[in-house]
Amino acid sequence: MATEIPTCRWGVVSTGLISSWFVEDLMLNRPDAKAKHIIQCIGSSSLEKGKDFAAKHCPSANPTIYASYDQVYSDPDVDCVYIGTPHSFHKSNCLGAIAAGKNVLCEKSFTINAREAREVLDAAKKKGVYVHEAMWLRHRPLVTELRKLLFQDQVIGDVFRMSSDFSLLVHIPSLPDTSRYKDPKLGAGTLLDTGIYPLTWAFLALDPNTPENSERPTVLATQSHLHGVEVTSSILIQYPSTGRQGIVSSTTMSGGMGDVVCRIQGTEGYIDVHGAAPSHPLSFTVYRRKENTKNDFESKHYDYPRIGRGFFYEADNTALDIAAGRKENEIMPWKETIRVMEIMDEIRKQGGTKYPQDEVLGGLMSIGSLAS
Numbered sequence: 106m107a108t109e110i111p112t113c114r115w116g117v118v119s120t121g122l123i124s125s126w127f128v129e130d131l132m133l134n135r136p137d138a139k140a141k142h143i144i145q146c147i148g149s150s151s152l153e154k155g156k157d158f159a160a161k162h163c164p165s166a167n168p169t170i171y172a173s174y175d176q177v178y179s180d181p182d183v184d185c186v187y188i189g190t191p192h193s194f195h196k197s198n199c200l201g202a203i204a205a206g207k208n209v210l211c212e213k214s215f216t217i218n219a220r221e222a223r224e225v226l227d228a229a230k231k232k233g234v235y236v237h238e239a240m241w242l243r244h245r246p247l248v249t250e251l252r253k254l255l256f257q258d259q260v261i262g263d264v265f266r267m268s269s270d271f272s273l274l275v276h277i278p279s280l281p282d283t284s285r286y287k288d289p290k291l292g293a294g295t296l297l298d299t300g301i302y303p304l305t306w307a308f309l310a311l312d313p314n315t316p317e318n319s320e321r322p323t324v325l326a327t328q329s330h331l332h333g334v335e336v337t338s339s340i341l342i343q344y345p346s347t348g349r350q351g352i353v354s355s356t357t358m359s360g361g362m363g364d365v366v367c368r369i370q371g372t373e374g375y376i377d378v379h380g381a382a383p384s385h386p387l388s389f390t391v392y393r394r395k396e397n398t399k400n401d402f403e404s405k406h407y408d409y410p411r412i413g414r415g416f417f418y419e420a421d422n423t424a425l426d427i428a429a430g431r432k433e434n435e436i437m438p439w440k441e442t443i444r445v446m447e448i449m450d451e452i453r454k455q456g457g458t459k460y461p462q463d464e465v466l467g468g469l470m471s472i473g474s475l476a477s
């Protein structure tokens with residue numbers, strides 16, 4: 106007898122780039138899918154935008170189009186709300202969906218700072234709903250196999266260092282003032298937008314623990330600003346228990362850094378992860394030093410199916426979680442979301458990047474105080 110797979114009915118909030126990528130992946134015909142996905146409705150700032158979005162990205166789904174996000178939250182036929190707005194709105198969008206009793210998959214960065222993340226997750230706990238930060242990278246089978254090779258099979262010996270960079274050319278002055286790349290109120294800056302991926306690679310490549318038990322590394326960070334926006338972040342990471350180091354960076358000053366999105370070095374070799382960007386790895390090569398040589402390596406390449414963009418991995422896992430009644434995802438549990446936000450708060454404190462959302466009643470909150 107064929108096993109039933111769960112069905113998840115999605116309410117999509119916003120019609121920007123990431124929502125289009127997410128929805129297109131949900132629409133893929135995948136015979137071995139772990140869950141079925143229905144795009145139940147789309148919420149947008151305008152009916153017209155919503156209709157155009159549906160016609161272009163999910164024409165066969167025939168979703169209901171709403172000219173507000175609130176109608177998505179209150180649609181009784183929605184099992185999970187997907188939030189694809191700029192990070193500055195994630196807190197209020199999550200709180201709106203949670204208040205209506207909805208499960209949530211919310212884009213990264215989860216919020217602007219750790220304080221906001223705690224507020225959202227406290228609300229989810231009180232309401233008893235599922236919330237999951239959409240860090241899609243962590244759900245890729247490539248990452249699971251890579252971590253097994255690193256930490257169980259120790260194919261490159263003892264890992265001691267990694268590096269990863271996300272470089273993207275964005276000409277900020279020519280963007281409208283309302284662009285999320287330009288307006289600090291919308292969370293403009295590389296760290297929360299793209300730097301979070303190299304940072305995630307550091308966590309994945311250096312720490313063998315499960316996300317629930319991850320070790321907190323120390324960070325040393327510098328950030329540069331242009332036009333009032335953080336445009337380059339460089340971060341050194343060290344794990345106290347092992348001395349393992351990460352060198353991670355992000356910039357909007359230049360793109361095109363080649364196809365190695367992460368390099369991991371061990372005492373017996375190294376691994377190059379290849380892809381379009383650190384957010385989108387496609388394959389990796391293990392280079393293992395030949396016996397009795399210094400610089401002579403044998404290599405093995407690991408490739409993965411290129412189906413859609415790969416957002417369905419996190420969507421399938423979300424559907425399975427909800428069907429099983431879980432409130433958190435084990436690949437990206439709440440504790441890990443807060444830890445990542447706290448580390449980014451610390452990097453911003455060292456780098457001198459503040460957002461209006463860091464202000465609290467009665468004055469400016471010290472971002473550093475959040476990291477303790």
Ligand SMILES: NC(=O)c1ccc[n+]([C@@H]2O[C@H](COP(=O)([O-])OP(=O)(O)OC[C@H]3O[C@@H](n4cnc5c(N)ncnc54)[C@H](OP(=O)(O)O)[C@@H]3O)[C@@H](O)[C@H]2O)c1
Binds near residue numbers: 119148154191212
């Ligand atoms: N996982 C990934 O690989 C990935 C990639 C890119 C982005 N992201 C994340 O996804 C989020 C959105 O990024 P994006 O590139 O999709 O952004 P985008 O193209 O600018 O779209 C954002 C959408 O949010 C809605 N929105 C509501 N208020 C807004 C405002 N004041 N300004 C701009 N948009 C507003 C708009 O949709 P409506 O008008 O329809 O309401 C807009 O189309 C960010 O948090 C980003 O970090 C993730």
